[in-house]
Amino acid sequence: MVLKYSHITVIxxxxxxxxxSFSMRCSPFQNSNQRIIEENVSAIPHCNIARNTDSMGxxxxxxxxxxxHDSFAFESRGIISISxxxxxxxxxxxxxxxxxxTSPSSDLIYLAHLLDARAGxxxxxxxxxxxxxxxxxxxxxxxxxxxxxxxxxxxxxGVCQDFAHIAICLxxxxxxxxxxxxxxxxxxxxxxxxxxxxxPSISEWHAYDPTNNRVxxxxxxxxxxxxxxxxxxxxxxxxxxxxxxxxxxxxxxxEVLNGNYLYSNVI
Amino acid sequence: xxxxxxxxxxxxxxxxxxxxxxxxxYKNGEFKEQLFPFDAIPRIISHEDWKMLExxxxxxxxxxxxxxxxxxTEKRIVKxxxxxxxxxxxxxxxxxxxxxxxxxxGIYSHISGIDLVQAEDGTWYILEDNLRIPxxxxxxxxxxxxxxxxxxxTFTDSSLIDxxxxxxxxxxxxxxVNVDNGLEVILTPGRYNSAYFEHSYLAEKARVVLAxxxxxxxxxxxxxYRGLNNKSERVGVIYRRISDEYLDPMTFEPTSxxxxxxxxxxxxQGNVAIFNAFxxxxxxxxxxxxxxxxxxxxxxxxxxxxxxAPTYLxxxxxxxxxxxxxxxxxxxxxxxxxxxxxxxxxxxxSPEKLAEMKHxxxxxxxxxxxQEIINFIDxxxxxxxxxxxxxxxxxxxxxxxxxxxxxxxxxxxxxRNEKSFIVNSSQGGGFKDTWVLDK
Amino acid sequence: MTYNIAISPAKASRLYWxxxxxxxxxxxxxxxxxxYDEVVDNEHTDVHSDFCVRxxxxxxxxxxxxxxxxxxxxxxxTYSVINxxxxxxxxxxxxxxxxxxxxxxxxxMAINYMNQASMxxxxxxxxxxxxxxxxxxxxxxxxxxxxxxxxNLILIGKYVEKSELYIRFDYDLARIDESLCRLEHFVNVExxxxxxxxxxxxxxxxxxxxxxxxxxxxxxxxxxA
Numbered sequence: 045m046v047l048k049y050s051h052i053t054v055i056x057x058x059x060x061x062x063x064x065s066f067s068m069r070c071s072p073f074q075n076s077n078q079r080i081i082e083e084n085v086s087a088i089p090h091c092n093i094a095r096n097t098d099s100m101g102x103x104x105x106x107x108x109x110x111x112x113h114d115s116f117a118f119e120s121r122g123i124i125s126i127s128x129x130x131x132x133x134x135x136x137x138x139x140x141x142x143x144x145x146t147s148p149s150s151d152l153i154y155l156a157h158l159l160d161a162r163a164g165x166x167x168x169x170x171x172x173x174x175x176x177x178x179x180x181x182x183x184x185x186x187x188x189x190x191x192x193x194x195x196x197x198x199x200x201x202g203v204c205q206d207f208a209h210i211a212i213c214l215x216x217x218x219x220x221x222x223x224x225x226x227x228x229x230x231x232x233x234x235x236x237x238x239x240x241x242x243x244p245s246i247s248e249w250h251a252y253d254p255t256n257n258r259v260x261x262x263x264x265x266x267x268x269x270x271x272x273x274x275x276x277x278x279x280x281x282x283x284x285x286x287x288x289x290x291x292x293x294x295x296x297x298x299e300v301l302n303g304n305y306l307y308s309n310v311i
Numbered sequence: 312x313x314x315x316x317x318x319x320x321x322x323x324x325x326x327x328x329x330x331x332x333x334x335x336x337y338k339n340g341e342f343k344e345q346l347f348p349f350d351a352i353p354r355i356i357s358h359e360d361w362k363m364l365e366x367x368x369x370x371x372x373x374x375x376x377x378x379x380x381x382x383x384t385e386k387r388i389v390k391x392x393x394x395x396x397x398x399x400x401x402x403x404x405x406x407x408x409x410x411x412x413x414x415x416x417g418i419y420s421h422i423s424g425i426d427l428v429q430a431e432d433g434t435w436y437i438l439e440d441n442l443r444i445p446x447x448x449x450x451x452x453x454x455x456x457x458x459x460x461x462x463x464x465t466f467t468d469s470s471l472i473d474x475x476x477x478x479x480x481x482x483x484x485x486x487x488v489n490v491d492n493g494l495e496v497i498l499t500p501g502r503y504n505s506a507y508f509e510h511s512y513l514a515e516k517a518r519v520v521l522a523x524x525x526x527x528x529x530x531x532x533x534x535x536y537r538g539l540n541n542k543s544e545r546v547g548v549i550y551r552r553i554s555d556e557y558l559d560p561m562t563f564e565p566t567s568x569x570x571x572x573x574x575x576x577x578x579x580q581g582n583v584a585i586f587n588a589f590x591x592x593x594x595x596x597x598x599x600x601x602x603x604x605x606x607x608x609x610x611x612x613x614x615x616x617x618x619x620a621p622t623y624l625x626x627x628x629x630x631x632x633x634x635x636x637x638x639x640x641x642x643x644x645x646x647x648x649x650x651x652x653x654x655x656x657x658x659x660x661s662p663e664k665l666a667e668m669k670h671x672x673x674x675x676x677x678x679x680x681x682q683e684i685i686n687f688i689d690x691x692x693x694x695x696x697x698x699x700x701x702x703x704x705x706x707x708x709x710x711x712x713x714x715x716x717x718x719x720x721x722x723x724x725x726x727r728n729e730k731s732f733i734v735n736s737s738q739g740g741g742f743k744d745t746w747v748l749d750k
Numbered sequence: 751m752t753y754n755i756a757i758s759p760a761k762a763s764r765l766y767w768x769x770x771x772x773x774x775x776x777x778x779x780x781x782x783x784x785x786y787d788e789v790v791d792n793e794h795t796d797v798h799s800d801f802c803v804r805x806x807x808x809x810x811x812x813x814x815x816x817x818x819x820x821x822x823x824x825x826x827x828t829y830s831v832i833n834x835x836x837x838x839x840x841x842x843x844x845x846x847x848x849x850x851x852x853x854x855x856x857x858x859m860a861i862n863y864m865n866q867a868s869m870x871x872x873x874x875x876x877x878x879x880x881x882x883x884x885x886x887x888x889x890x891x892x893x894x895x896x897x898x899x900x901x902n903l904i905l906i907g908k909y910v911e912k913s914e915l916y917i918r919f920d921y922d923l924a925r926i927d928e929s930l931c932r933l934e935h936f937v938n939v940e941x942x943x944x945x946x947x948x949x950x951x952x953x954x955x956x957x958x959x960x961x962x963x964x965x966x967x968x969x970x971x972x973x974x975a
Contacts, residue, residue, distance in 0.1 A: 065529065065572030067561045094532035096576045099410035106561070106573050108530040138407055141400045271407065282560050282572040328862070329855045331843070494756060502844060514847035521847045526758040537758045539899070540942040544756045 045262040046081070046300040049228050050121040051235075053279055054292045060112040061285030067106040069226070070120040070235075070278045071095075073266040074103060075131060083122035089113050100275055102268040118279065123300060126262040129251035135242045138271060139221040145272040146213045149194040155179070156217035165220055165243045166250065172214045173254040176207060182255060189273060204255040205273050208237040211254040212272065215241050223269050225251065226276040228297045230263035235278055235295065240269065265297065312469055313353055319461040320351040320693065326457045332450065335505040342503050348741035349454055350692045354705065354723040358748045364427070364435060364707065365717045367616030370607060372423045372709040375442060375594050377610040379419035382593055383409045393609055394602050395626070401677065402599070403647060404443075404592015406555060408562055412579050415488045416712075419588040421550075422448075422484070423709040427617070428687040436620045436685055438704060439600060442591040444552055447722040447742075448708050449509040452477050452516070454744045455720070471746045474720035477708070478516035484712035485519065485548050488584035493547020494536050496522040500553050500569045510552050519550070529573040534583045548584040549574075555589050597646035597680050598624065621683040625676035634681040635669055641681040643668060656684070690743070692725055701725040705745065719747040755897050761845070762903055762943065766973050768841035769907025772857075775834050776884050777915045778805075782874055786818065804918045805829070822877070823868040835864050835880070848900050853890035856883045902936045906944065906973050909933035913952075914969055917961065926956055937972060948972045 051070050071085060072078050074097075085093055085105050096104045109116070142148065148156070155175060161168050179200060186201035193213040196206035208224055215222035221242040229236045238253040238260055251260035268276035324346070333344040356364070381388055382405070388394050399405055424445020426438040455474055459466050485495050497519055499510035514521035526537050527546065535543040551558060557567040562575040577583050593599065601622045604615040623630035623641075634641060638657040645653030660668065672679055689700035703725035708718040723743040757765070785797045798817040802809040807829045811817035824830045842849060842857045860883035867877060888908075895901040913929040930953050937944040948968040955965040 063528070065561060067573060067576065092531035094576070094580070096532070096580050098579070099408050099412065104576060106529075106532075106576050108528055108573070110528075110530075137396055137400055138410070141397070275407075280561055280565070282565075329858055330851050331854060331858045511843070511846035512851065515850060519847075520756055522758070523760060525760055536756045538756045539759065539762055 045230070046123065046125045047228075047230060047263070047265055047297055048121075048123045048300045049265060049297045050119065050295070051228065052117060052119045052294040054115065054117045054294075055281070055289050056115045056292075057113075057285065057287040057289050059285065059287050060114050061283040061287055062110065062112045064109040064113070064116065064281060064283035065106070066109075066116070066118070066279065066281040067104055068118055068120070068279050069098075069102050069104055069268040069276055070118075071103040071105060071267070072122065072124055073101065073227075073268060075101075075266075077127050077129060077131060078266060079125040079127070081123040081125060083120075083124070085118070085120045087119075088115075088117045098275075100268065100270045102270070102276065116281070124265055126265060128262060129240070129260045129264060129266065131240075131249045132247065133249055134247060135221050135244060137221070139223040139242070140216055141271075142213070142216060143272045143274070145192045145274060146209050146216065147192065147194065148213050148217055149197065152194060152197055152210070152213055153217060155197075156214050159214065159218055161218040161220060165241055168218065168220065169211070169215070169239075169241055169250075169252045169254075170257075172211055173207075173252065173257045176210050176214075176254055177257060180207065180210065182207070189277075204237040207254040208239050209272060211239045211252070215239070223249075224272050224276060225266055225269050226273070226278065227267045228265040228295065230297050230299060232297065233295055234293060235267070236264070237273070237276075238264070263299075312355070313351065313465055316353075316458055316462040316465045317351050317693070319458075320349070322461040323349055323351060323454070323457050326461065327453070330453060330457075331508065332453055333508050335503060335507060337505075347450055348727070349450075350725065350741050350743045351458070352691050352693065352698075353744045353746040354690060354703065355746045355748065358750050360433075360435070361719070361747045363616065365719075367435075368425055368707055368709050368717050369715045370611060370613060370616055371425065371437070371440070371603060372420060372711060372715055374603065374607040374610050375423065375440060376417075376419050376711060378606045379442075379588070379591060379594050380413060380417060381610070383412060383590060388606065388609055391609070393605050394599070397677070398596075398598055398602075399593060402593050402596045404555075404590070404594070404596050406590035406593075408575065408579075409588075409590035414578075414588045415490055415581065415584040418488060418711050419591055420594070421488065421586045421588075421711050422481070423711070425707045425709060427705045427707060428685060428703075429705075430685050430687050433688075434618065436618050436687075437600075437603070438620065439597065440595045440603065441706075442595040443587060444554060445706065445708070446506040446509055446552075447706055447724075448477055448718070449512045450742050451720050451722055451744055453512065454742070458744060469746075470748055470750050472719040472749045474718065474745075474747070477718055477720070478513065478518075480710045480716060480718060481513065481550075482517045482519070484710045485517070485550060485586060487712035488586065489547040490582060490584055491545065491547055493534075493545040493583070495519040495548050496527070496536060496546055496550070498522050498524070498527065498549050498551040498553060498571075500524070500557070504552065506552065513550075522549075524553070524569050524571055527571045527574070529571060529577045532577055532580050532582055534571070534574060534577050546583055548586055550586040555592065558585075558589070597644050598677070601680065620685055623681045625672045625679050625681065630681075631672065631676060634672060634679075638665060638669060638672075638681070640684065642684050643672075644680050644682065646678060646680060690723070690725060692741070692743075694727075699729070701727070701729065703743070721745045755899065757897070757899055757903070761848075761900075764841045764844050765848070765900055765903035766907040768838065768845065769904035769909075770911040771834050771837040771841065771907075772884055772887065773908040773911040774915070775831060775838060775860075776881055777912060778831055778834070779874075779877060779881050781915065781919060782818070782821070786814070786874060804920075806918070818874060819871065822874070823871070831877075832864050832868055835861055838884075848895060848897065849891055850894040853887055853894055856887035856890060859883045860887070899940065902940050903943070903973075906933065906936045906940065909936065910969055910972060914966055917956070917966060917969075923956060927953070930956070933972075943974075944972050945974060 091107045091109045093105050093107045098104050180202050183201040187196050187206050193209035196202035212222040223240050225238050240249045240251045253260050270276045334347050335344050389396050420442040424441035427435050429435050497514045534546040553569050556564045557569045559575040560567045560570045561572045578585050601624050607615045623634050625631040641657050643655045690703040691698050692701050706722040710716050723745045726740050785801050788795050788797045798814045799809050822831045839861050860880050863879050909932050916926045937949045952968050
């Protein structure tokens with residue numbers, strides 16, 4: 045599927061700030077499944093944007109604004125052709141060890157006992173996802189970026205990030221390497237999160253969306269992967285100034301038909 | 312050899328005060344600066360011993376550097392079953408952010424502080440490796456300067472190696488990894504760090520800029536020193552005295568005010584050398600210590616020249632059984648603690664404590680290592696005008712650059728307290744000059 | 751061997767304030783000597799009230815002796831000499847690599863001497879070594895600082911301070927002008943860091959009678975990092 049995306053993050057500060065460093069992970073992940081047709085990032089106030097690839101393979105756009113300003117906008121936009129979310133890639137033990145956000149509670153360990161990994165990883169992930177849905181309800185705003193799998197599970201409420209963390213926790217408990225993926229989804233107005241898990245018999249990573257309880261298809265754009273949310277933070281900033289801040293995100297992901305790749309100017 | 316010098320002990324200490332030779336400590340939440348007491352009786356290392364130590368230390372540091380490179384790239388040593396996988400991935404010092412990156416010139420540990428003790432039979436044992444920010448070189452540097460000043464006669468016909476080249480060794484190593492011939496800086500967290508004296512003294516002697524976190528910033532992938540009149544200078548190498556977790560709030564501890572935002576990204580792009588590299592904690596973990604002799608064989612195909620203290624890892628069943636049966640005569644170390652903390656002697660434990668520790672060894676076996684207690688040679692010190700014996704260790708400084716070199720000196724620290732076995736400046740104690748004989 | 755010449759704004763500010771505080775200690779001790787010369791003749795003189803007014807500090811003691819003791823040694827008072835010396839040290843200790851250990855030692859010695867004097871409640875006369883150490887410090891830094899910008903910044907601080915005290919204590923115009931003249935020399939060298947229009951305003955302003963208060967404001971903001 046060919047998708048056109050535009051992701052605008054606007055942060056407004058209550059008064060002037062300066063010496064502002066930022067780091068964004070909202071450009072598409074670079075692999076053979078995602079063919080980038082056009083792609084661009086920009087920031088206001090204007091500044092140099094440097095690009096790097098982190099240890100997880102994610103694209104990081106980062107920069108520095110010395111002068112005083114009271115708002116910051118960052119846009120990532122482009123057109124990308126998605127083939128699938130199955131990648132032929134070896135296992136990495138890094139995705140097997142628990143992190144603070146994915147470490148199990150005794151309840152989660154009990155839940156893992158109800159699952160059977162011998163049925164195969166693909167069956168396992170569906171069962172795990174079904175089971176999560178029995179215990180956890182999707183309630184937007186019910187958790188924040190610091191909420192662990194354990195805490196979300198205990199309160200029985202969560203958002204996509206929590207569904208992903210719990211699924212990762214269950215996979216790892218049952219001996220399956222799993223990683224967190226952050227991305228865009230056709231028709232969704234905010235970033236989404238799902239999981240990828242490793243199938244040793246064919247040496248492939250497959251993707252599953254526990255929030256929507258479905259296999260991830262070519263209507264998803266992968267941005268970043270990691271051990272948990274912390275490796276994939278879409279934006280992060282440090283500045284000088286004692287202020288309060290509000291953030292607005294505008295995300296649009298549309299299918300491009302008939303090779304019509306023209307943009308409308310959004311920023 | 313040093314009898315004349317002994318008469319000048321007070322003079323040396325007066326000069327130390329004059330030069331503000333101090334280290335800071337926090338007591339009850341308050342920052343205090345203390346003089347680091349100097350004892351004039353030097354530790355003397357014979358020429359033969361030094362030759363052996365020098366070769367052994369170079370071998371050890373070369374293996375540790377090879378290990379770090381392997382761990383952050385191919386992990387052959389794990390795949391070949393020498394080091395268990397979880398010793399890497401569950402080590403606090405392992406930084407996944409460093410995966411797949413090789414620092415400038417492939418050097419991870421530019422300055423290694425290797426702690427040794429000498430047993431009563433004369434054998435030297437490695438106590439621990441410090442590959443993150445080993446401190447202490449400034450004290451013997453200044454001590455030699457001052458002792459030569461107050462007692463020149465002592466040095467006129469003695470056959471000891473001149474150790475006043477540390478700043479040059481440091482500078483050589485910094486020059487070697489400097490990216491694009493940029494500015495060379497020592498990055499200090501500031502005056503209220505316990506080793507601030509050392510940071511400023513090394514900057515003075517090596518003639519590099521002493522930078523505070525606010526002096527540096529990252530723009531367009533490069534690190535700059537904020538100059539006057541908006542003229543900023545590109546930085547090529549940062550000898551940082553701030554630990555990994557506080558060094559970049561964008562990648563590590565987000566609340567850190569001591570860091571330079573996006574420094575890690577500039578580093579990963581190869582645009583600046585960080586001295587010592589990020590992520591070295593995986594190699595000086597108290598648990599990894601056990602594997603260093605195996606690393607020497609694995610990477611260098613050589614027999615280890617320097618011995619580890621006999622060490623047991625409770626994760627191995629055989630070792631666990633031995634530790635549980637013999638805890639009373641062993642020293643137990645918590646691998647997650649540093650600076651002499653988390654070290655417990657079995658013989659000092661009450662029966663209840665012994666039982667508690669045995670339980671912990673069974674339930675959290677990865678957390679502990681146990682070692683045989685080595686009866687190390689006590690050194691003479693002058694205490695209230697009398698010669699007495701005290702425990703002492705030696706921190707040797709190994710600098711890696713174009714070649715690996717050992718500074719012909721070191722920091723000899725001793726305990727003030729007669730009963731104490733833990734030699735660490737953060738827990739009181741003084742220091743001595745270390746004389747290495749050249750014949 | 752290359753010399754690193756970069757100076758960050760924070761470092762520039764430390765150099766400037768090092769110059770100001772060290773000169774303030776020296777000049778203050780000198781002014782005190784002059785004032786207290788009068789006490790020799792008249793025990794009950796209110797010379798200290800005049801001193802406080804000129805210094806711009808609160809006048810809060812009954813007699814000259816009580817004032818002097820507190821002014822020299824009271825660590826609770828930001829304006830005390832012992833505290834100003836601490837400020838010298840605060841700045842100097844952060845500049846070791848620029849000043850060099852041998853120069854910094856004079857600051858250490860001045861502080862150590864002052865602390866001992868405070869415990870002994872030494873007389874003003876006995877504080878001469880503090881002045882001596884600071885003069886030795888000024889000599890030592892001229893010898894040992896290779897980065898001329900760094901040295902100039904200290905000297906700008908020094909001569910701003912000296913000029914301000916000369917103005918406050920109604921020195922002869924010729925003396926004030928001498929001090930300003932030396933300041934102007936460094937201001938012209940470090941023109942990017944200093945405001946040369948303010949410098950001219952100060953030099954012209956001292957000829958007006960009475961001198962306007964803005965002279966001191968201008969003097970204090972010639973260096974703006």
